[in-house]
Amino acid sequence: MGVLLHLLSGVALLVWGTNIVKVGILRVYGANLRHVLSTSVANRFTAFLAGLGVTGLVQSSNATAVIVSSFVGQGLIAVAPALAIMLGANVGTAVMVQVFSLDLSWLSPLLIFVGVILHLSWKGSKPGHVGRVLIGLGLITLALELISIATRPVVQAAGVKVLFSTLTGDAALDMLIGAFLTILCYSSLAVVLFCGALASAGVVSIHVALALVLGANLGSGISALLTTSGNNQPGKRVTLGNLLSRLLGCVVALPFLGEAENLLALIDHDPQRLIVNFHLLFNVALAVLLLGATAPLARLCEAVLPGRNTGESQVTPRHLDPAALPTPTLALANAAREVLRIGDRVEQMLDNLLRVLRTNDAKLAAATCRIDNEVDDLYTAIKLYLTRISLEALDERDGQRWTEIISLTINLEHAGDIIERVLVDAKEKKIAHNLMFSEAGMQEIAEMHARLVSNLRLGLSVFLNGDLKSAQTLMAEKANFRELEQKYARTHLQRVAVQTAESIETSSLHLDVISELKRLNSLFCATAYPVLEQAGVLNRSRMKEDDASGTPPVRQLSTAARQ
Known part of the structure; x- marks a missing residue:
C-alpha cells in the first residue's frame, strides 16, 4: 500500500508541476503568446x-487549445489555420516529453532552489x-525520479502484477484506459511519461x-473538447477537429503497433x-498527413x-466592421449599434435581477x-474598435459622438458590474438563508425597477436620436428617482421600527438594493448631459441636487439602519 501511495504521489506531483509551469508561463508571456498565435495564420506552416x-x-x-478556441470564437482566426496550430501544439507536447524523459535528476534541486x-x-x-516556472520544472523532474523509484518494488508485488496483467488482452481496451487516465490527469505529458x-x-x-500512449493522445483531445464545451460553435469546432484528427490517427495506428x-x-x-x-513519431506523422487537409x-x-449558438449570437460583436474604420462616420455608426446591444444585455x-429578488432563484x-461577462467582452471589443x-x-x-459612445459604453459596463454585485449580495x-423581502418592500423595489427599465430605454433613445425633449424628460426622471429612493428608504426604516420580521431580516440588503438602483439610474440618465449641454440648457453646477455634505441622503439612512 505504501508503494502504491508513493507511486500515486509521484504522478500527482508530475501533474501539479506541469500545471505550475503552464500558469507561470501564461502569467509572464500570456499576452505575447496570444499575439504570436493570432498573427501566425498567414499560412498553415507558420x-x-x-x-x-x-x-x-x-x-x-x-x-x-483554450487560447485558439477563444480566438476562433471571436472571429479573429479561421478554423483551418487554428487546426494547423493544434497540430503543432500536439507535436510540441511530444517534444517536451522527449526532454523530460532524459535523466534530469541532477537538475531538479537546482531548479527548485533558484525558483523558490x-x-x-x-x-x-x-x-x-519565472521562479514559479522553474519550481514547476524542478517538480516535474523530481516527480519522474520518484515514479522511477516507486515502480521498482511494484514489479515484485504480486497483486500489482495481477492488476496490470489485465491490460495485456486488448489493445483497443488499453487505448481507452489510457484515454481515461489522461482525462483524469488532464495531462497527456504526465501519462506518457508514466x-x-x-x-x-x-x-x-x-x-x-504503446496502446496506452495512443489513449493518452485521444484523451488529450477529449479533455480539450470538454474544456471548451462552454464556447460558441466556432470555438468548439477547433477542439472537435483536434479530437477527430487524433481519433483518426489512433484508428490508423492501432493495427500497426507491433510493426511500430x-x-x-x-x-x-x-x-x-x-x-x-x-509518442513523437505518432504526432509528427499525424501532422505531416493532416497539415495539408486542415481546410x-x-x-x-x-x-x-x-x-451560431445562442452564446455566440449574444456575445460576438456583429457590427464592428474593420472595413469601415477608414470612414469615421460609418465606423462610429457601427460602434453605436453595438452599444445598443450592450443595452439589451443590461436590460x-x-x-x-427582479426575478431573483422575488424568487431566490440561485441558478x-x-x-x-x-x-455580465458577455457585457465585458462587448465593452472591450467596442473600446478597441474605437481606438482604431x-x-x-x-x-x-464626430469627435463629440466618439466621446458619447465611449461614455455610454463605460456606463453600461459599470451598470453590469453593479447588477452582478447586487446578485452576489x-x-x-x-x-443562502432563504429570506424574503416584506410584501410592501418588494412592491417598492418592483416599482423602482420598472421606472429604472423605462429610463434605460429612454436613455438609449436619447443616445440614438439626440432629442432635446426626451433628454429633459430623462433629467426630470433622475430627480424623481432620487426622491423615490429617499421615500422608500424612509418607509423601509418605518417597517423596521414597527418590528416587521421580513424587513428586519433583509434590512441591510434592502437599503443596498434601492441605493444601487439609484446608481444605475444615474448611469442611464447620463446620456442626457451631452444633448442638454449642446442645447445650452445644462446648468454648470448641480450641487443643489445633493446634500451639502456630499453624501446622498439614502447613504445616511443606510448607515443609520446598519447601526
Missing part, C-alpha cells in the same frame, strides 16, 4: 510552428513568475504501453525511450457544428452573472 513553440513553453496542448528564491523575493512580479516509466520497470509490456515497436527498437531498444519516441477537416467540423440582467442569479478610429480624421461633431445575504 501556424504549425507557432502552435509547436507556444505549447513547448506552456507544457500543455490543452492551454493552447525568485518566487519569494519578487512575488507577484515577472521574476517571481507509461514510459512503467514499461522501463517491466510492469507492462511495450505493446501495452519493431521499427523503433532499431533506433533505441530502451523501453522508456521507445515509448516517448513512439476539408474544418468544413467537416462546420458541418457537424453548424450555425436582460435587470429583468433577471438564474448565476446565469445573470455570466451575462483615427482621431485626427474626426471633425468636431442577494445570494449571500438572502438566498
Whole structure:
C-alpha cells in the first residue's frame, strides 16, 4: 500500500508541476503568446510552428487549445489555420516529453532552489513568475525520479502484477484506459511519461504501453473538447477537429503497433525511450498527413457544428466592421449599434435581477452573472474598435459622438458590474438563508425597477436620436428617482421600527438594493448631459441636487439602519 501511495504521489506531483509551469508561463508571456498565435495564420506552416513553440513553453496542448478556441470564437482566426496550430501544439507536447524523459535528476534541486528564491523575493512580479516556472520544472523532474523509484518494488508485488496483467488482452481496451487516465490527469505529458516509466520497470509490456500512449493522445483531445464545451460553435469546432484528427490517427495506428515497436527498437531498444519516441513519431506523422487537409477537416467540423449558438449570437460583436474604420462616420455608426446591444444585455440582467429578488432563484442569479461577462467582452471589443478610429480624421461633431459612445459604453459596463454585485449580495445575504423581502418592500423595489427599465430605454433613445425633449424628460426622471429612493428608504426604516420580521431580516440588503438602483439610474440618465449641454440648457453646477455634505441622503439612512 505504501508503494502504491508513493507511486500515486509521484504522478500527482508530475501533474501539479506541469500545471505550475503552464500558469507561470501564461502569467509572464500570456499576452505575447496570444499575439504570436493570432498573427501566425498567414499560412498553415507558420501556424504549425507557432502552435509547436507556444505549447513547448506552456507544457500543455490543452492551454493552447483554450487560447485558439477563444480566438476562433471571436472571429479573429479561421478554423483551418487554428487546426494547423493544434497540430503543432500536439507535436510540441511530444517534444517536451522527449526532454523530460532524459535523466534530469541532477537538475531538479537546482531548479527548485533558484525558483523558490525568485518566487519569494519578487512575488507577484515577472521574476517571481519565472521562479514559479522553474519550481514547476524542478517538480516535474523530481516527480519522474520518484515514479522511477516507486515502480521498482511494484514489479515484485504480486497483486500489482495481477492488476496490470489485465491490460495485456486488448489493445483497443488499453487505448481507452489510457484515454481515461489522461482525462483524469488532464495531462497527456504526465501519462506518457508514466507509461514510459512503467514499461522501463517491466510492469507492462511495450505493446501495452504503446496502446496506452495512443489513449493518452485521444484523451488529450477529449479533455480539450470538454474544456471548451462552454464556447460558441466556432470555438468548439477547433477542439472537435483536434479530437477527430487524433481519433483518426489512433484508428490508423492501432493495427500497426507491433510493426511500430519493431521499427523503433532499431533506433533505441530502451523501453522508456521507445515509448516517448513512439509518442513523437505518432504526432509528427499525424501532422505531416493532416497539415495539408486542415481546410476539408474544418468544413467537416462546420458541418457537424453548424450555425451560431445562442452564446455566440449574444456575445460576438456583429457590427464592428474593420472595413469601415477608414470612414469615421460609418465606423462610429457601427460602434453605436453595438452599444445598443450592450443595452439589451443590461436590460436582460435587470429583468433577471427582479426575478431573483422575488424568487431566490440561485441558478438564474448565476446565469445573470455570466451575462455580465458577455457585457465585458462587448465593452472591450467596442473600446478597441474605437481606438482604431483615427482621431485626427474626426471633425468636431464626430469627435463629440466618439466621446458619447465611449461614455455610454463605460456606463453600461459599470451598470453590469453593479447588477452582478447586487446578485452576489442577494445570494449571500438572502438566498443562502432563504429570506424574503416584506410584501410592501418588494412592491417598492418592483416599482423602482420598472421606472429604472423605462429610463434605460429612454436613455438609449436619447443616445440614438439626440432629442432635446426626451433628454429633459430623462433629467426630470433622475430627480424623481432620487426622491423615490429617499421615500422608500424612509418607509423601509418605518417597517423596521414597527418590528416587521421580513424587513428586519433583509434590512441591510434592502437599503443596498434601492441605493444601487439609484446608481444605475444615474448611469442611464447620463446620456442626457451631452444633448442638454449642446442645447445650452445644462446648468454648470448641480450641487443643489445633493446634500451639502456630499453624501446622498439614502447613504445616511443606510448607515443609520446598519447601526
